[in-house]
Amino acid sequence: MTDSIEKPVEDRTICFLDLTKFEQGEIIRGGCLVTDALTRPIEFWVSGVIKPSSIQKILYGDTLQEYISIDLIGVPLLESLEASPELILVREAEFLKLRQRVDMPVLWVRATVDGQYVLQALPGYENEAEAGREILPRRLRGRNIVEPFLRIRSAVEEAHQLSVGEQTRS
Amino acid sequence: MSPVVVEPGKRSARMKPAPVFPAKNPQIRPTSTHRFPPGNELKPHALTVTEQLDVLMLGQSSASPWDVRIVRDGPYELPCVFGIESGPEQVDPELLPVRTMGAVFAPSGDEKSFRPKRLPRSYKPVRKDGGLSAEQVPGPIDLLRPGLEPSVLGSDTADLILPKELRSAQIEAINALLGHDVFLLADDPGTGKTVAACVALMNQFQQHQIRRALIMCHETGLRSIARILACWTPGLSVTTVTGNPELRKLDWATPAHVYIVTEETLRIDLEQGVLEGDALHFDLILLDDVQVTGLRFRDFPGVLDQLSSDIRWAVAGALPESPEDWTGLFRFLAPEEIGGTAGISLMDVKQRFEKYFLRRTKEQMRSELPPRNREVLWLDLTDLQAKRYEEVLAEERHRLAQLGEAVQPSHIETALNRLQIANNFAPGVLDGAKVRALVDLIEQISASGAKAVVFSQFREEGVARLHPVLEPYGVLKLDSAEPEDQHQRILSAFREQGHWHVLLLETGVAVAEDALVEATYIIHFDHHWNPAERMKAELRLHPLIFRAVPVNIYEFWTAGTVDEELYRVLGEKNLLPGEVPEGTRPTDLEGRITLDEWMDAILQVPGREGPERVAIPDAKGTGILPGTAVLRSKLSELSADTLMAAVETLMKALGYQDVEPIGEPGEQGGYVLAWQDAQGGVDRVLVNYMASNKNVGIASARSLMEEMHARGDCTGAYLITTSDFTTACRNFADETEGQLALVSGSELYRHLHILGQF
Incomplete structure (x- = not known):
């Protein structure tokens, strides 16, 4: 984090991680977009199809969402990256627990009741939220922070339509 | 029993005591008790049922087999209508990891360069094993890139991706194009129409409305369109279909977002079947700088009729000036609209197609155009x-x-x-x-x-x-x-x-x-x-x-x-x-x-401080050489195989450990590949040897350099001849800064003489 703060804002790279659901939530795919400070894309990764069966839903129970988010989507996508982003931004709270598995800040972009967005870190890493805000380029402070997630969602939908990736074994 | 009526101010009568009846069998019989085993004594085991049970479930039909309790010989039976088969070997509960697919995107190349860019291709053509193949082909994730770029039309994002702000006239043109599957943009030349059309095209890709587009233009417009796409639509994979037929076939077959082609090249490739089948469909076709005057005297739409597309746009510097030219143009843009236009007046035909075009002059856009x-x-x-x-x-x-x-x-x-x-x-x-x-x-x-x-x-x-x-x-x-x-x-x-x-x-x-x-x-x-x-x-x-x-x-x-x-x-x-x-x-x-x-x-005049030719190492020997005539007759006596062997000997003498012929040697010459270990890798050179009575010209040198670059695995090339080279050829070799070395007949003879071949 110290290195990130010293790096000029325009040289920083940011990772946006999100998941998209299809077929009324039966199918899940993850997408990970690394951008430069202008949110121009540097790298993009998409997971294959994750389709838990009814038995698996029961057996995993409440742990299913976390397992999918962290072990099947988050960690594999981040491990695929060639770039080393300074910061990972997520829109699903489940991804926050990635912080325990990776060595870089993971911040949840949480919407507030008044339509603004705040950055929230995993408990125990609270100082990273404020530091993360400093890393963010000025133009991403505000509603613009959500825009790259829309691109991920759109790209993952297109990838799904084109059947990119292999089917999961479930 | 009749209700008790109590009048206000009156007292009610006392209630009589209820009758009492003794209870029968009041004792609760004791039952057996069992110590509940602690958790660590419980050994879960799979319930294995090897027989088919027909069980009818009444009521809740969404219950899974795990919710069914089957009690044998008990007072309750829950009949259900589905069969239960279970065995631990048939259930794999683990949710396994899935593959990830991705791409690293090359930078957009917006660094300032003072050279004209090469005509782009979405891939790299490489010559291997006598044939042309495609390397660095865009994968499915690469083709998603446009949607991952900031939106070209977003108020907060356009400035991140576009080189400068669009003028309001261009935005109006873009909106008009995006609002129509068929459209003619006919503003005065030099007002930014092509830029507007390309930005609209990029938006279509970003919205995932299209996946494959064709731009047809003049020969002289190829570089201009390629430059506009590079500046205004970064993230699009573009291929300019040009070059020899073998290369063009690869151009069409390799994935790209946009293909740029001239009408002439398109016509030839359609006639020769280079472009056929599904490749004839494009989601969008854009005609750039259409010459709308005299369409009736030309074969228009000509080859375009063989293509299919959902969206058709045209950009021109003016509107057609005759009804025939209008119908000629819309025969391509909107063939279903030209019915009943025979004999129609210019005013009427313009009115019929009014909703399909936008025309503005420089005078009208004067306030926003630079002087x-x-x-x-x-x-x-x-x-x-x-x-x-x-x-x-x-x-x-x-x-x-x-x-x-x-x-x-x-x-x-x-x-x-x-x-x-x-x-x-x-x-x-x-x-x-x-x-x-x-x-x-x-x-x-x-x-x-x-x-x-x-x-x-x-x-x-x-x-x-x-x-x-x-x-x-x-x-x-x-x-x-x-x-x-x-x-x-x-x-x-x-x-x-x-x-x-x-x-x-x-x-x-x-x-x-x-x-x-x-x-x-x-x-x-x-x-x-x-x-x-x-x-x-x-x-x-x-x-x-x-x-x-x-x-x-x-x-x-x-x-x-x-x-x-x-x-x-x-x-x-x-x-x-x-x-x-x-x-x-x-x-x-x-x-x-x-x-x-x-x-x-x-001007790169040689003989000054310019690049030096790579010289063949000086040979040690008597230095006595025969005259040119004898030399040529000696070399011309060599058969194709012997000449190739002589070339191999020469290359080995120059330090290349391995020499491998490419194909069979011909009477006119052939190719070999030679390589040696060098610091940092392998030093590989392509050698073209030619048996000739005439001096070898620049065309052969140029062709060899193209072959070498197409291979992609060579650091240089040798051009060897039994005769000599023209001045232009030697000058060309000088300009290659050591990449191309020339070995004339006299030099070849000298080395072979020293090596005992002659």
Whole structure:
């Protein structure tokens, strides 16, 4: 984090991680977009199809969402990256627990009741939220922070339509 | 029992006691108790049922098999209608990891470069095993890139991706295009139509409305379109379909977002079946700079009829001027709309297609257009022109080399003039790359009703030869041979008579005191190296004090010639026309390029501090060689196999440990590949040996270099002949900075003689 703060804002790279659901939530795919400070894309990764069966839903129970988010989507996508982003931004709270598995800040972009967005870190890493805000380029402070997630969602939908990736074994 | 009625103020009677009955069997029988086993004593085991049970479940039909309790010999039975089969070997509860797929995106390449970019391809063609194959092919994730870029039309994101802000007229054009599957954008030339169309195209990709698009343009427009796409639509994979048939086949077959092609190339590829089947469908087809006048006399839409697409856009500099041209154009754009147009008037046909076009003039957009807009058009010489150009360049280099220290600026100017003339026209004809580009541009300008001035430095080799070329568009000529009293008459006719659209003007000829603001287009067909000379000519026509209709200025430069080096040097010195302050005098810039820079950096005259040829190591021996005739007869006696063996011996003597022939040796020669271990890897060279009685020319050297580059795995090449090389060929080898080495017959003989072959 110290290195990130010293790096000029325009040289920083940011990772946006999100998941998209299809077929009324039966199918899940993850997408990970690394951008430069202008949110121009540097790298993009998409997971294959994750389709838990009814038995698996029961057996995993409440742990299913976390397992999918962290072990099947988050960690594999981040491990695929060639770039080393300074910061990972997520829109699903489940991804926050990635912080325990990776060595870089993971911040949840949480919407507030008044339509603004705040950055929230995993408990125990609270100082990273404020530091993360400093890393963010000025133009991403505000509603613009959500825009790259829309691109991920759109790209993952297109990838799904084109059947990119292999089917999961479930 | 009747209800008790209590009247207010009255007391009720006392209730009688209820009867009492004894309870039967009041004792609760004891039952057995069992110690509940702690968790660690519980051994879960899979319930294995090996028989089929028919169980009927009443009520809740969504319960899974795990919710069913089957009690044997008990008082309750829950009948259900599905069979239960379970066994631990049939259930795999683990949710397994899935594959990830991704791509790292190359930077957009928006760094400043003073060279014309290569015509783009979405992949890299490589020659291997005698055939052409595609490397670095875009994968499915690469093709998602447009949607991952900031939106070109987002108010918060457009500035992140576009090189500059779109004008409101361009935004209006983009919205019109996006709102129609069929559309004609027909604004005046030079108002940014093609940029608007390309940005609209990018938006379609970003919204995932289209996946594959075709842009058809003129030959001279290929570079211009490629440049606009590179600047305004970063993230799109673009392939320019050009080159030999084998390469074009690979172009069509390799995935890309956008294919750029000329009508001629498209026609040939369709006729030869290079493009067929599903490849005939594009989600969007864009026709750039359509010549809408005289469509009825041309085969339009011609080959386009064989293509299918959902969205069809056209960009032109004017609207069609006859009903037949309208129906001709819309026969492609919207064939279902042209029914019943036979005999229709121009006004009616325009009204019928009203919803499908947008037309604005420069005058209408005046407030938002810059007063002067300058555009550099890079053009590629035709094969005939390139051959002649190389000859002239070789001659001039030789002449300047001979002059040595005595060379003066006037010698440089003479060389530049000869090269300019070679650039202007192919030998013996009124054709050439620049002529074609000029005709395409004048066609658009005259169709829009505007006027243009075309400058040339040369009277005979410029203005005079261009006159007949531009005659169909209404051209007047003013050169130094014209008597001065005629100048005013010509200028007045050009200003006042609407049918004169072009004034051919020799640079330096005065146009009297009056400005010529009627000409809103200026074209430098050829030009002095000094940008201030051009600006002086322009200012004479359009003085700064006039804020007339905006002027578009075009400069023709030729790729693959000395123009590239001159442009690079000017750019490094901030002397490109757009960078020189208005009002700079030509004399202010005269010494800015030194004689050494002219000789070394731009004209690359050999024998100075230029690159050295890679020399064959000096042989040790008697040094006694036979004369040329004997030499040639000795070498010509060698059979194809023996010559190849001799070449292999030579390459090994030069230090290459491994030598491998490529294909069978022919009577005329062949190829071998030679390599050796070097620091950092393998040093591999491609060798072309030729059995010939004539001196080998530059074409063979050029072809070998192309082959070498196409392979992608060689650091250099050797061209070996049993005869000798032309001067042009030797000069070409010098320019390769050591990548190409030449071995003449005498050198080959000397080495073989030393090695005991002769």
